[in-house]
Amino acid sequence: MASTADFKNGLVLNMDNGLWQILEFQHVKPGKGPAFVRTKIKNVLSGKIVDKTFNAGVKVETATVDRRDMTYLYSDGSDFVFMDAETFEQLNITPETVGDGARFLLENMKVQVATHEGAPLYVELPVTVELLVQQTDPGLQGDRSTGGTKPATLETGAEIQVPLFINTGDKLKVDSRDGSYLGRVNS
Numbered sequence: 001m002a003s004t005a006d007f008k009n010g011l012v013l014n015m016d017n018g019l020w021q022i023l024e025f026q027h028v029k030p031g032k033g034p035a036f037v038r039t040k041i042k043n044v045l046s047g048k049i050v051d052k053t054f055n056a057g058v059k060v061e062t063a064t065v066d067r068r069d070m071t072y073l074y075s076d077g078s079d080f081v082f083m084d085a086e087t088f089e090q091l092n093i094t095p096e097t098v099g100d101g102a103r104f105l106l107e108n109m110k111v112q113v114a115t116h117e118g119a120p121l122y123v124e125l126p127v128t129v130e131l132l133v134q135q136t137d138p139g140l141q142g143d144r145s146t147g148g149t150k151p152a153t154l155e156t157g158a159e160i161q162v163p164l165f166i167n168t169g170d171k172l173k174v175d176s177r178d179g180s181y182l183g184r185v186n187s
Contacts, residue, residue, distance in 0.1 A: 002062045004037040004054050012044065012116075014063040019044040019116060027056070044114075044121045047099070065114050065121065072109045080105065082113055082123075093120045101125045103158035104176045125176040130185050131155050133170045136162065 002011070007025045014020075020041040029035040035056035042049045054060065070082040070091070079092040080102065091113065095102055097120050104125060105111075112124040136152035149161040152172075160174060162181045171185040 001059045004056055004058055004060070007037060007039065012063045012065045013041070014061045018046075019063050019065075019121065023049065044116075063116055065116050067112050067114050067124075070111055070113045072105050072107060072111055074107060080123075082111070085110075091120065093123060097121070098123045100179075101176055103179065104129045104131065104154075104156055104174060106131070106156060127176060128173050128182060129176050130171055130173055131158075133162070133166060133168055133172060136166060136168055138167070 002013075004027075007022055009022055009024060011022045012019050013022065021044050023040045023042050025037055025039040027035065027037050037054045037056060039052050039054065040049060041052055069085045071085060073081045073083050073090070075081070076092065079094055080098050082091050082093060083089070084091070093113070098105070099122065101111075101123055106129070109129070110126070114121045114124065131154040133152045134155050137150060148164055150164055150166075151159050152162040152166060153159050154172070154174070158179065160179045160181055162172065166172065166181075166184065173182040173185055174180070175182055
């Protein structure tokens with residue numbers, strides 16, 4: 001159990017028949033009336049984000065979430081196989097649990113896997129990943145009708161929008177949360 005005073009970003013609450021992770025919170029003390037805590041929480045399994053208000057001092061049940069460093073090994077049919085960096089234990093995780101981050105997974109990539117009572121909840125990729133451009137059309141000088149971007153296919157198969165000067169074979173830095181181009185990596 002935790003009080004609203006113990007809230008912090010990343011804390012996982014066990015409430016409303018589900019696990020909810022606190023994304024952000026704010027203690028509010030209005031001039032009139034009791035204090036309260038305004039939170040933005042995300043359902044760990046479905047990804048649904050909701051706003052919830054708690055009265056100050058309310059006790060909420062917390063869930064024990066174990067975050068472990070793991071290495072992505074390979075895709076086994078429909079599942080993804082990860083290996084624990086300390087125990088070398090392998091764990092099969094479904095594509096639904098891996099989520100959209102699967103588009104940027106490379107073999108031997110270090111990730112964090114969160115589990116609750118042995119069941120995988122989600123996979124956290126590094127915020128930035130470095131990937132090679134497998135295919136992109138050459139940028140035409142003066143073509144600004146698309147806002148100066150063009151599609152590029154990365155080595156993982158993901159397609160993102162990149163500036164016109166990017167060529168096939170370039171190594172890019174990509175934000176794994178939304179797939180946005182962050183820059184070119186000089187090798």
